[in-house]
Amino acid sequence: MKKYVCKVCGYIYDPEVGDPEHGLPPQTPWEAVPADWVCPICGVSKEDFEPVE
Amino acid sequence: MKEPLKAVRITDKVYWVGAVDWDIRDFHGYSTNRGTSYNAYLILAEKPTLIDTVKAPFLPEMMARISSVIDPKAIRLVVSNHSEMDHSGALPELLKLIEPEKVVASPAGVKALRAHFHDLAPVQAVKEGESLDLGGDRLSFRMTPMLHWPDSMFSYLESDGVLFSNDAFGMHLASLSRFDDEVPDWRYEAAKYYANILLPFSDIVLALLDKFDKTGFSPKMIAPDHGPIWRKDVKMIMSLWGAWARQKGTDKAVIVFDTMWGSTEKLALAAAEGLAAGGTKTVVMPMRLSHRSDVATELLDAGALLVGSPTINRQMFPTMADVLSYLKGLKPRSKIGAAFGSYGWAGESIQQVQDALVAMGVSTCEPVKCQYVPDAAALASAYDLGQKISAKLKEPR
């Protein structure tokens, strides 16, 4: 599963890990991350993320 | 003798109780040629409230200023708008001295403070839009993540119309005057602060200014954590921030270079002549004599960046790697530019500089390179490069 990086702060969303603190269990692919989810470090939205090459 | 350090009254209820750092010349790698101030503010409401503190060594100065108007132990609420140590360094010691009822920060601030000061007294989180009653006066909080840290927030004293903006709208400038209209020559320092601290977060700055606009939010005063308090030019500093955030490059070029035997310098100066002949405002910055934070400042309103480096042991010159790495992190936008340099053997540095410019999003022209000392033809191609970039800067972008 593809990882995504926050263009603002550099946080990496890793689907293997998810974001359990904010309701996303491990194995949540990027596509299944809700649109209102925000970067847990800096608070920007999904649009400010890009795939990790 | 009486204590010379006093609080400075800025509204009916609000006092500046910060510290002036005349000595500092290097602020985490940013050159502070005119020193700085760490601004803390005391609100003499029914529940006396302190907004932010100072860098740790300045605690006695802040305490003396607070003591000139109130017993510090009477402070009941402490607000930390930003966890960076120039504002939180004195916090742990202060809390031990005054034991306030409550200490608040943003949710990210609570975490960041804990990660800085491991045995800090408990700090409570306040959320976006939340407000606290200071006994008749309301202090409300607005989260401003990444302006310029995840924990950054603003506090707003509604009764007096004072926005406590932490680092936002600040600058490094030591002064005995507290207000913008008493410190007339602030422009370069304000631009320098924006260029070096806020530039990467320009989209967030624009969104904030837009929100202010749409909600008709217009504070009477902006009280930042460094430099003068805005009372006269509140609108002007906001519109400057808007202009800097939009990064519409002007007809201005910055040439940064280093040199070993003067050859790359010759190319730099020839390119500068070409730019100037085209009417472009041109700033030439030799990197062993210029500070990276001044390069960032000059680049803020420039449309072009030209970078020259000699090749040393198959690498670009270390000073150039320094400034390019620094500028890349600041994410400048919509610049044009070029690499140039003299070399002895294979000239790897020119491609390395070129690659660094491309990685930074600069749209580049063909590099200019020459082996050893530039001859008339090499100087002419550097001059032409300057002219070409000058012409491009005049094209609508």
Ligand SMILES: [Fe+2]
């Ligand atoms: Fe800061």
Ligand SMILES: [Fe+2]
């Ligand atoms: Fe600061």
Ligand SMILES: [Zn+2]
């Ligand atoms: Zn982020």
